[in-house]
Amino acid sequence: MPSPSESRPSEARSRLLTTAIRLFYAEGIHAVGIDRIVAEAQVTRATLYRHFPGKEDLVLAYLSEVDRAMRGQADEAVAAGLSAADTTRALSRSIVQMIRSPGFRGCAFLNAAAEYPDAQSPVHKAVLAHRRWFLETVTELLATIQKAGAEPAARHFVMMRDGAMAAGCLFDPELICETFLRGVDRLLQVYAATDHSGPVGA
Structure with missing residues (x-):
C-alpha cells in the first residue's frame, strides 16, 4: 500500500x-x-x-482535467434526484455558468479539435471520446422520458450547447445564455409531446 x-x-x-x-x-x-x-x-x-x-502528454492531461470537471458537473446534476427533464435543465444551467464565467473563451474541446484536426492524433481522439461521453449522457437522460427519438433529441441538445459555447465568447453572454435555456425548454417540450416517428422539431 x-x-x-x-x-x-x-x-x-x-x-x-x-x-x-x-x-x-x-x-x-x-x-x-x-x-x-x-x-x-x-x-x-x-x-x-x-x-x-512531451508537450502532447501535457495537453492530454489538460483535457483529462477539463473532462473530469465536466463529468463532475453532470454527476452532480444527476445526483440531485430530479426528473430527467429537470436534470437536463440543471445540466444546461451548468453550461450557462461556464459561459458567464470570467475569461470564458469557448469549449476547451472544440478549441483543441481546431488545433489538432488530424483524426489520428491522440489529442483529437481525446476530444472525440469526451464528446461521445457527453452525447451518451444526454441520450440516457432523455431516454428516461421516452426511449424513441432520444439520440436525435440529444444531438439537437449538443448542437445547441456547441452554438452557445461558440457564441458566448463572441457576443453578449447574457443574451446567448437566455437563448440557449429557452431553446432547451422548447426542445424538452417538443420531445415530450412528439411520437418521434419523424425528426425532432424546433
Whole structure:
C-alpha cells in the first residue's frame, strides 16, 4: 500500500498542470510553448519531462482535467434526484455558468479539435471520446422520458450547447445564455409531446 506522500500528486506536477490549464485555455495550445509553462510554474525542464514526457502528454492531461470537471458537473446534476427533464435543465444551467464565467473563451474541446484536426492524433481522439461521453449522457437522460427519438433529441441538445459555447465568447453572454435555456425548454417540450416517428422539431 503506497504511503500518503506516494499517493498524492507531486506539488511540481500540480503546478505544471494548473499552469498549462490556464495558459492552454486562455491563449491556445500551439501558442504556448514548454519554456513558458516551465517559467510560470517555476520548475525546471527536467522536472516537466519527468512528469510529462512531451508537450502532447501535457495537453492530454489538460483535457483529462477539463473532462473530469465536466463529468463532475453532470454527476452532480444527476445526483440531485430530479426528473430527467429537470436534470437536463440543471445540466444546461451548468453550461450557462461556464459561459458567464470570467475569461470564458469557448469549449476547451472544440478549441483543441481546431488545433489538432488530424483524426489520428491522440489529442483529437481525446476530444472525440469526451464528446461521445457527453452525447451518451444526454441520450440516457432523455431516454428516461421516452426511449424513441432520444439520440436525435440529444444531438439537437449538443448542437445547441456547441452554438452557445461558440457564441458566448463572441457576443453578449447574457443574451446567448437566455437563448440557449429557452431553446432547451422548447426542445424538452417538443420531445415530450412528439411520437418521434419523424425528426425532432424546433
